[in-house]
Amino acid sequence: DAMVIQNPRYQVTQFGKPVTLSCSQTLNHNVMYWYQQKSSQAPKLLFHYYDKDFNNEADTPDNFQSRRPNTSFCFLDIRSPGLGDAAMYLCATRPPGTQETQYFGPGTRLLVL
Amino acid sequence: GENVEQHPSTLSVQEGDSAVIKCTYSDSASNYFPWYKQELGKRPQLIIDIRSNVGEKKDQRIAVTLNKTAKHFSLHITETQPEDSAVYFCALLFSGGYNKLIFGAGTRLAVHP
Numbered sequence: 001d002a003m004v005i006q007n008p009r010y011q012v013t014q015f016g017k018p019v020t021l022s023c024s025q026t027l028n029h030n031v032m033y034w035y036q037q038k039s040s041q042a043p044k045l046l047f048h049y050y051d052k053d054f055n056n057e058a059d060t061p062d063n064f065q066s067r068r069p070n071t072s073f074c075f076l077d078i079r080s081p082g083l084g085d086a087a088m089y090l091c092a093t094r095p096p097g098t099q100e101t102q103y104f105g106p107g108t109r110l111l112v113l
Numbered sequence: 114g115e116n117v118e119q120h121p122s123t124l125s126v127q128e129g130d131s132a133v134i135k136c137t138y139s140d141s142a143s144n145y146f147p148w149y150k151q152e153l154g155k156r157p158q159l160i161i162d163i164r165s166n167v168g169e170k171k172d173q174r175i176a177v178t179l180n181k182t183a184k185h186f187s188l189h190i191t192e193t194q195p196e197d198s199a200v201y202f203c204a205l206l207f208s209g210g211y212n213k214l215i216f217g218a219g220t221r222l223a224v225h226p
Contacts, residue, residue: 106155107156
């Protein structure tokens with residue numbers, strides 16, 4: 001099941017200290033997503049890539065940025081984490097098409113002190 | 114529009130009973146409907162999905178039904194077991210030009226021995 005890999009699995013950062021979460025995939029899927037999931041809530045889409053085409057959700061804070069240097073890797077940068085950014089961050093991938101399954105990585109749990 | 118309503122938010126059943134979770138949606142052009150199971154601290158796992166060209170799909174104790182006319186789909190779990198206890202999310206693939214899943218709010222299922 002190690003087709004979508006996220007590192008680290010747990011990340012502790014300080015308030016305001018930039019942090020980067022990483023995701024890699026061995027599926028060669030051209031669509032990649034970053035979700036934020038807080039306790040007892042559904043995953044909330046932050047942004048996604050279709051190949052190198054970046055799509056930002058309208059309500060994603062400017063504090064969140066993303067990079068996708070190649071098909072396999074995608075990064076989530078949080079420039080100045082606040083206490084409210086503590087959450088599970090899930091990466092997911094999907095091949096193109098309208099009836100294709102999305103696969104989630106194991107997630108990175110971020111704690112902001 | 115992009116909206117999926119999921120009911121109930123919590124569901125408690127006795128082991129061996131059936132559980133049904135229902136989702137309604139507004140995007141009539143959607144044609145892919147997955148269900149995810151998420152155990153505490155873990156990633157959402159796809160358990161079953163249905164595409165718009167069928168009305169029902171079954172996999173052992175799990176079944177999903179889809180009514181495109183009425184715009185609702187349901188998850189049915191028969192002979193529930195304690196290990197079925199988790200949060201279940203319905204979703205649909207939004208047809209509006211993006212490749213994104215729209216999630217329901219989730220149902221917390223508790224199966225009591």
